[in-house]
Each structure stands twice: as structure tokens, then as C-alpha cells.
Amino acid sequence: MLRVTNDGRNPMLIASWNVNSVRTRLEHVLAWLEHTQPDLLCLQETKVDDPLFPAEAFESSGYQLSFHGQKAYNGVAMLSREPLDDVRKGFIGELAEDGEALQLGEQKRVISALIDGVRVVNLYVPNGSSLTSEKYPYKLRWLACLKRYLEAARTRDEPLCVVGDFNIAMEARDIHDPERLSGGIMASDAEREALHQALGDSMNDVFRVFEPDAGHWSWWDYRSGAWNRDSGWRIDHIYLSDDLLSTARGCVIDKQERGREQPSDHAPVVVDLCWPPAEEEEEDDWE
DNA sequence: ATGCCTTTTTCGAAAAGA
Numbered sequence: 001m002l003r004v005t006n007d008g009r010n011p012m013l014i015a016s017w018n019v020n021s022v023r024t025r026l027e028h029v030l031a032w033l034e035h036t037q038p039d040l041l042c043l044q045e046t047k048v049d050d051p052l053f054p055a056e057a058f059e060s061s062g063y064q065l066s067f068h069g070q071k072a073y074n075g076v077a078m079l080s081r082e083p084l085d086d087v088r089k090g091f092i093g094e095l096a097e098d099g100e101a102l103q104l105g106e107q108k109r110v111i112s113a114l115i116d117g118v119r120v121v122n123l124y125v126p127n128g129s130s131l132t133s134e135k136y137p138y139k140l141r142w143l144a145c146l147k148r149y150l151e152a153a154r155t156r157d158e159p160l161c162v163v164g165d166f167n168i169a170m171e172a173r174d175i176h177d178p179e180r181l182s183g184g185i186m187a188s189d190a191e192r193e194a195l196h197q198a199l200g201d202s203m204n205d206v207f208r209v210f211e212p213d214a215g216h217w218s219w220w221d222y223r224s225g226a227w228n229r230d231s232g233w234r235i236d237h238i239y240l241s242d243d244l245l246s247t248a249r250g251c252v253i254d255k256q257e258r259g260r261e262q263p264s265d266h267a268p269v270v271v272d273l274c275w276p277p278a279e280e281e282e283e284d285d286w287e
Numbered sequence: 288a289t290g291c292c293t294t295t296t297t298c299g300a301a302a303a304g305a
Binding site for chain 1: 290291292293294295296302303304305
């Protein structure tokens with residue numbers, strides 16, 4: 001391992017960022033990697049077919065890549081300093097013989113890999129558009145499939161980290177104007193319940209372990225001066241299984257990135273783990 | 288508020304995002 005602390009444990013920075021086109025945002029992402037030095041960066045909305053992914057630029061920065069993209073819309077990728085093992089693309093990567101998983105997989109929104117023994121799942125949840133759009137029931141169907149997907153993944157008993165753009169604010173404190181926006185798209189009871197069902201009771205929103213207050217957003221609409229008015233939503237999340245949560249030392253949203261020139265409308269979210277946990281003292285080496 | 292802003296496709300209007 002590259003960086004080992006005095007107690008033998010490894011700092012492990014895992015980040016999630018909807019970049020809204022990896023080619024348009026390439027210089028932003030490279031500069032952010034250089035500055036932040038994450039061990040793993042999970043990207044959403046790469047908007048590029050796999051053969052056109054700007055792989056060399058990231059490999060030159062010392063990252064190994066896996067991506068699952070398509071032209072113009074959607075697309076997810078993982079950039080890692082350590083090897084990415086057992087990479088799984090789409091829902092069908094966990095759900096063989098599942099017709100729904102195959103059909104939903106036409107939109108490239110899911111990729112996962114094993115990194116240093118941790119199963120990391122990178123998601124771009126459908127937006128849904130509005131409660132009356134046909135895209136809204138699609139979002140709910142997608143979340144129901146995610147539930148089956150995560151159940152299948154959990155059978156391997158790996159520490160689990162689920163990150164991404166969830167396009168759902170789970171609570172009033174995750175929205176700048178909850179009185180006006182609660183119940184609407186990205187804040188409706190049905191999608192919140194569907195995501196809760198998908199994650200189960202054993203996955204923890206790690207940002208909330210360290211920050212209970214409102215006023216912390218990960219997405220600001222390009223329209224209506226949302227950034228200048230700080231009218232945001234917290235819809236990009238990092239969920240950790242209990243065994244990983246106990247190793248978390250902090251979780252932050254890198255709001256500064258949203259204030260740059262020609263930014264993504266989302267800011268990166270970063271969790272700082274100390275993985276693996278410290279082992280018990282060896283007792284049999286003293287004689 | 289059928290808007291607002293940004294990106295993509297493929298040259299420019301339309302779709303999608305959230």
C-alpha cells in the first residue's frame with residue numbers, strides 16, 4: 001500500500017461526483033484528483049461511449065479505470081489507485097436471468113468493483129423528471145431492481161459502500177426550501193421509501209454521522225441563480241455498511257468545486273475511512 | 288411558470304437533466 005499510518009491502518013479516501021460530461025469536465029476532474037488525491041473516485045453522468053472515454057489522461061495521473069457508458073446520457077466510471085477487482089456492470093452483473101435487470105440495463109447507470117476488500121457500488125439513479133412523467137414510475141421500478149441487486153451483492157458478505165447521484169433528498173434538512181419542495185420530484189414519499197427499501201436498515205448515510213444540520217447541499221440547479229442564492233439539494237450520498245462505518249473519520253461535500261468556472265452542477269462528496277480496522281494486539285509473540 | 292441554464296447531437300432545434 002502506498003500510504004500506511006503509524007498504527008498500520010490505511011487512510012482510504014472514497015469520492016463520488018456527478019461531473020455532467022467527463023469530457024467537458026476533464027480539466028476540472030484532473031485538477032481535483034491532483035488536489036484531493038482520493039484513492040477512489042466514482043463518476044456519474046460521464047455521457048460518453050466506452051471507446052471514447054478519456055482514459056489516458058487519468059491513467060497518466062496514476063489511476064486504473066473501469067467505465068460503463070453510453071453516448072450523450074448517463075454513464076458511470078470508477079478511477080482507483082489500487083486494482084479494481086471483480087468489476088460488475090449494470091444490474092445484470094448481480095442478477096442473472098432477471099429480465100427487468102436486463103431491460104433497465106439499457107441505460108448505463110450501475111458499476112461496482114472490489115477495492116482493497118471493499119465492495120463499492122457506484123450508482124446514477126434516474127431523475128424521474130416529475131411526478132406525472134412516465135420517467136417517475138421508471139425511477140421507482142429502477143429502485144425496486146436496485147433492492148434485488150443489493151440483496152444479491154450482500155450474499156458475498158463483503159464490506160459494502162454504495163455511492164452516487166441518488167436524485168433523492170431523503171429528509172427536509174436535505175433541501176433548501178422543504179416547505180415548497182417536499183413531496184415533489186426528488187422528495188416524494190414513494191421514491192424515498194423505495195430507496196430506503198433498496199438500502200435496507202444496515203446502510204448508513206455517512207455524511208449525517210458527522211453533520212446533522214441543514215444547509216449542506218451537493219447539487220445546485222444551473223437555472224435561476226441557484227448557486228448564488230445557495231438554493232441547493234443534498235442528493236449525492238455515500239452509504240456504508242456497519243463494519244465500514246466504524247472506520248469512517250469524516251465525510252465532506254467539496255462545495256468549492258461548484259463555484260469554479262464552467263462547473264458541474266454537482267459537487268464531489270468524499271468519505272475518509274481508515275481501512276482495514278486495526279487488528280487486536282498479537283499475544284503469542286512475546287516469549 | 289410550457290421559464291430559468293447546460294450539455295449533447297451533429298449545425299440547430301430538441302431532448303434531457305433535476
